[in-house]
Amino acid sequence: MFSLNRFEPAASLRPFVELYWIVRYDLAPGKTHTQTILSYPNTHLAFEQDEEGRKVLLYGVPKKPFVRSLRGAGKVLGVKFRAGGLYPFVRREMSLLTGKTVPATEWLGSEVENWLDRVLDAAEDAAMAERAECMLSARLPERDGQSEWADRIVRLAQTDRTIIRAEQLGEAVGMSLRQLQRLFRKYVGVSPKWVIKRFRLQEAAERLENDPSVSLAELAAELGYFDQAHFVKDFRSVLGQSPAAYKKEAETENRNMGKRE
Numbered sequence: 001m002f003s004l005n006r007f008e009p010a011a012s013l014r015p016f017v018e019l020y021w022i023v024r025y026d027l028a029p030g031k032t033h034t035q036t037i038l039s040y041p042n043t044h045l046a047f048e049q050d051e052e053g054r055k056v057l058l059y060g061v062p063k064k065p066f067v068r069s070l071r072g073a074g075k076v077l078g079v080k081f082r083a084g085g086l087y088p089f090v091r092r093e094m095s096l097l098t099g100k101t102v103p104a105t106e107w108l109g110s111e112v113e114n115w116l117d118r119v120l121d122a123a124e125d126a127a128m129a130e131r132a133e134c135m136l137s138a139r140l141p142e143r144d145g146q147s148e149w150a151d152r153i154v155r156l157a158q159t160d161r162t163i164i165r166a167e168q169l170g171e172a173v174g175m176s177l178r179q180l181q182r183l184f185r186k187y188v189g190v191s192p193k194w195v196i197k198r199f200r201l202q203e204a205a206e207r208l209e210n211d212p213s214v215s216l217a218e219l220a221a222e223l224g225y226f227d228q229a230h231f232v233k234d235f236r237s238v239l240g241q242s243p244a245a246y247k248k249e250a251e252t253e254n255r256n257m258g259k260r261e
Contacts, residue, residue: 060097
């Protein structure tokens with residue numbers, strides 16, 4: 001239904017940018033494809049072209065799974081900032097952008113509009129990424145130690161699967177819960193609890209994909225839930241469907257893969 005390509009940033013932008021991503025699609029007349037995108041603690045700058053025209057938008061960290069309907073032909077060049085990576089460019093608290101999609105000019109100034117056609121007119125994906133990188137390099141900010149610290153803490157929450165509470169994360173990095181919450185509100189836009197819950201529940205979804213026989217009660221207990229009902233509620237808020245529905249879908253896909261093999 002669509003193609004997805006990714007490119008790494010130049011060394012000078014790596015403290016701020018995680019990657020560039022490009023989506024292209026060309027659907028038959030009357031056909032629509034709905035894509036659900038899981039929420040991560042990252043902001044995105046997107047140069048977009050669709051049936052309605054061209055625009056450049058800034059996406060804050062979504063509070064729930066982001067659903068996008070694709071129609072006709074279009075393309076998007078996205079800049080995925082590291083957690084905290086947008087802050088040095090704008091010097092505004094990231095929580096003000098959380099759950100919102102706004103014209104990029106509101107946060108990055110009117111000159112970002114001048115790059116819209118330059119980026120989208122590039123014929124090849126790599127050229128689109130290079131032009132977006134030129135724009136960011138032209139306004140390269142000074143590195144911010146606190147924003148990079150926030151990114152390292154987010155990556156620790158992602159990789160250390162034993163961390164299931166914000167208090168544990170604070171202890172691991174030598175910060176009080178209040179200090180950690182202030183840091184995340186300013187540089188990331190969401191709370192440490194939100195970040196940890198997203199990563200752990202997305203890992204639970206991976207477990208269901210790889211081993212549909214796993215018990216939901218077992219997963220809930222591993223994630224520190226006292227009852228399965230709260231686990232189900234949070235899973236739905238992050239993945240967009242219940243764990244039972246997700247498990248059933250995984251079982252069906254596994255059977256279909258077995259038949260194809």
